[in-house]
Amino acid sequence: MNMMHYKGYEAVVNFDEDAETFHGEVVNLRDVITFQGNSVDELKTALEESVEDYLTFCRERGEEPERPYSGQFVVRAEPRLHRELVSAARRAGVSLNKLVTSVLERAVTE
Known part of the structure; x- marks a missing residue:
């Protein structure tokens, strides 16, 4: 699993071997933000555009966008x-x- 970051939003990226496409999802929100691309550059651009779309959507609705925590903490298990x-x-x-x-x-x- 690979991680990407933009403006404090953290995304998980997976590769779909059959479709030869990268799929990503912002993971440190309750809201759903997804994106995809066929190359690293496309994926970075898609993440940025998706987050910007989310921020614009919230602004247009007069809602405060959900701000992420870091989304990470260590858990130790047997x-x-x-x-x-x-x-x-x-x-x-x-x-x-x-x-x-x-x-x-x-x-x-x-």
Whole structure:
């Protein structure tokens, strides 16, 4: 998994081998910002344009755009738990980060 940054927004980038396209998603927001490109330059431009579109959209609606935290913190787990989490994420077709984030989200909303 590769990361990109723009104006404090952090994005995860994956490569779709079949489509030969990079897909990205800003991960440190509740709102959804996605982008794609066929090269690194296209991907960088697409991220910048998507974030700018989001900021413009918020401005036009008179809403304050969500400002990201760094979105990173270290969690230490026993190797067995780490392995089980990775397996569960793969079975669910999501990244380890998305799996852990969804579990943490449920824990704070219950």
